[in-house]
Amino acid sequence: MDSGKTLCSLLKAIQFQESAVFCALPEGLKLTVEEGKCVQASAYVPSDNFTEYHVRDDVDVMFKISIAVLSECLNIFGSGEESSLKMYYRGEGSPLLLVLQPQSMYNVMTDCEISTQTADSVLELRDEDAEEVAKLVLKAPAFLGLLADIERSCEVFELNLSPEHPNVSIVTYGMQDRSCIDMPKSSDMVQSFSCESPVTLRYQLHHIRSIMKALAISTKVVLRCSSNGLMLLQLKLEKEDQRQMFSEFYIVPLLDD
Amino acid sequence: MxxxxxxxxxxxxxxxxxxxxxxxxxxxxxxxxxxxxxxxxxxxxxxxxxxxxxxxxxxxxxxxxxxxxxxxxxxxxxxxxxxxxxxxxxxxxxxxxxxxxxxxxxxxxxxxxxxxxxxxxxxxxxxxILDCKAMQAVYTKDSVPNRISSPQRILSDALSNFQSSDDQVTLEATSHSLILRNYIDCSIDLTKVIRTQISLKPAEFDSYLIGADTTITFSLKEFRALLTFSEALNLPLQLHFETTGRPAVFIVHNGTTFEAHFVLATTKPDNASQTTATQNTNVERNKRKDTSTLGSAKKKPHLETDISKCLDEDSHLFNFVDMPGENEINLSNKLSGSIIKDNVNGKDRIDLMDCDNIPASPAARTMIKSVFKRCFESTFDPRSIQGAVLAENSDSD
The missing domain is CATH 3.70.10.10 (Proliferating Cell Nuclear Antigen)
Known part of the structure; x- marks a missing residue:
């Protein structure tokens, strides 16, 4: 890979737990973090981001690794420095090897060896039976601005989607106050909207806020709600070279009392 | 509505x-x-x-x-x-x-x-909605002797020289200069604080009218807030004030659409006992808001004669103690040059005195200070000898 920089910022965006499950699939790399079985965040780097990508397809390449250590290694020449990256992993129990070479200096090279742990099982939140009830494509910076304006002390984030006007409405409940953000589908920040019947979903604001770091580096966000209330947010990060990386968040809804 | x-x-x-x-x-x-x-x-x-x-x-x-x-x-x-x-x-x-x-x-x-x-x-x-009541303060802004109209930048530039830990500012207004200095409680060890003083010339202001020379002390937090406000809206600030103990009114308006009044209570400078006394009157005055013009009518004359007298003496003292060197530099300099931070000065003086008296133990430090103070009063301020006021004051302590 030519530069580990974008990967590093993507890692930081999902860094709300100590360690992540690192999974190398034939299609690309995937790092997954879970928080209390309520939020599952993944960083996904498709294989076309790499100049060379080989994964053995007869075994599962899957291990647990500390995000902090990994991102520190990727950043070993300082954040201003672009450095090419090579990653090697031999097999279960062996460390992850990184070779970093800064672009501006010759003959300098860093070998990093990060020890790995056996991966825990990753929660399978997606339910194939639950159908998708709404899909929304938004511009990430505008959505970030919206979330940033929501008072932190609120606990409940209620999302109302309906085919009628206003199509999207976000209600937050604070100590004594109620705030409501209405967004019609004609709005500039809504790039596509599909919803057949009205739906109301409630989440913890705290969980929603965990996507903000990732939103800050993304360009587009796809929000999907399934009939069981599970929200999937897919964030697209576009690099200078037109390649894309993604982050994905599954957020479990609040149940009605 | x-x-x-x-x-x-x-x-x-x-x-x-x-x-x-x-x-x-x-x-x-x-x-x-x-x-x-x-x-x-x-x-x-x-x-x-x-x-x-x-x-x-x-x-x-x-x-x-x-x-x-x-x-x-x-x-x-x-x-x-x-x-x-x-x-x-x-x-x-x-x-x-x-x-x-x-x-x-x-x-x-x-x-x-x-x-x-x-x-x-x-x-x-x-x-x-928490309540359906209105609240109103009683203050005057029109019939006051001292009025200054200041461009928005000057005062905030001046304040930027103050420490963020300073919580009160003393404004000394005379017809030929306006002096801002951080207010230091006399209970604080003078060797540990930075003293800042800034002198502004009347020419710096849009208009400058001081009918009666006075010194007022008020809270810096609110003052900073209202300066930020006037600066953000790019509007000049008007100060209307009388004397210590009376509220100072700060006005920001754009002529037609809105007008903002910020009213700050002023306390009398120096001596801790006096500060508390004046704060009492202020609270008294503020409480009048609710109960119309009753209030401290009885208390006021007493305080005015009594305390403002000590105040005169004390602020006089204050000047003597702290700024023998400063004054000359100050007056000769313009705004930019006249910022003086003299913690060094104060420190030297106390060190010197320590040598003279040789403290027995560190605990004696506060006592020495008061000894020093008393010596000082009787030597340099002849008026304090005649004053029954001083005696009274220490009694009330």
Whole structure:
């Protein structure tokens, strides 16, 4: 890979737990973090981001690794420095090897060896039976601005989607106050909207806020709600070279009392 | 009441709310036939702010929208936190918000702010009303001898030289200069504080009228807040004040659409016992707001004769102790040059005195200070010998 920089910022965006499950699939790399079985965040780097990508397809390449250590290694020449990256992993129990070479200096090279742990099982939140009830494509910076304006002390984030006007409405409940953000589908920040019947979903604001770091580096966000209330947010990060990386968040809804 | 605020004015309103939030925790809103008043009072009742938005501030204004028979106008009190929520990040609000609608229904218990933003987004805030009372302070701004009108930058530039830990500022106004200095409580060890003093020339101000020389001390936190406000709106600041113990009024207005009054209680400088005494009168004065003009009528003359006399002497003393060297430099310098931070000065003097007296143990330090002080008074200020006042003062301690 030519530069580990974008990967590093993507890692930081999902860094709300100590360690992540690192999974190398034939299609690309995937790092997954879970928080209390309520939020599952993944960083996904498709294989076309790499100049060379080989994964053995007869075994599962899957291990647990500390995000902090990994991102520190990727950043070993300082954040201003672009450095090419090579990653090697031999097999279960062996460390992850990184070779970093800064672009501006010759003959300098860093070998990093990060020890790995056996991966825990990753929660399978997606339910194939639950159908998708709404899909929304938004511009990430505008959505970030919206979330940033929501008072932190609120606990409940209620999302109302309906085919009628206003199509999207976000209600937050604070100590004594109620705030409501209405967004019609004609709005500039809504790039596509599909919803057949009205739906109301409630989440913890705290969980929603965990996507903000990732939103800050993304360009587009796809929000999907399934009939069981599970929200999937897919964030697209576009690099200078037109390649894309993604982050994905599954957020479990609040149940009605 | 229902009104619409156009985008450019939303910024003014946001700045106002942010400035008021630095004063008090609650926001009082009152709608009258031709204007809307926002008021707040701090918890110690030493600072009050009132901002009046005239009818032409709004693009639509109907104070009797819900057509009630009550002609008194609507009043409500909301928590400042909720108000701040509505007006987050005043720096960006102008770009985002196109229009704001405020609705107050006497029947409902919510005050509604509806912000129409870019991208067709509508944000509605339903703010709970805590109370339906109004609050008003009694103060005068017209019949005062001292008036200064200052461009927005000067005072905040001057204040930027002060330490962020300073909490009160003393303003010494004479007809030929205005001196700002940080107020130091006499209980604080002088060797551990930085003293800042800035002298401003009348020529720096738009207008400068001092009818009676005076020295006032007031809280820096609110002063900073109101300076930020006037600077953000790029409007000059007017100071109206009398003497210590009487409130100082700061006015920011743009002539036609709105007018903001910030009222700060002033305390008398120096001596700790006096400061507490004057604070009492201030609280007294502030409480009058609710109970009309009764109040400290009995207490006041006594305090004025008694304390202002000691005050004269003490502030005199204060000058003597701390600025023999400073004064000369100060007066000869212009604004930029005249910032003096002399913790060194004060330190030297006390060290010197320590050598003379040779303290037995570190615990004796405070005693030595007072010895020093007393020597000083009798030597340098002849008036303090004749004064029965001084004796009285130490009795009350």
């Amino acid at each position: 229902k009104c619409h605020v156009p985008g450019a004015n939303v910024k003014v309103l946001a700045r106002t709310v942010h400035a008021l939030a630095r004063f008090g925790d609650e926001l009082y809103l009152e709608s009258l036939p031709d204007c809307i008043l926002l008021r707040t009072l701090n918890a110690a009742e030493s600072a009050y702010a009132m901002v009046k938005f005239n009818k032409n501030f709004f693009s639509y204004f109907n104070y009797n929208f819900y057509s009630t028979e009550d002609n008194e106008g609507l009043k409500c009190k909301i928590s400042m936190k909720s108000a701040l929520n509505t007006f987050k990040s005043p720096a960006h609000i102008e770009k985002q918000v196109e229009n704001l609608e405020i609705k107050l229904d006497p029947e409902s218990c919510k005050l509604i702010f509806q912000l129409k933003c870019r991208h067709g987004i509508v944000k509605t805030h339903f703010v709970s």
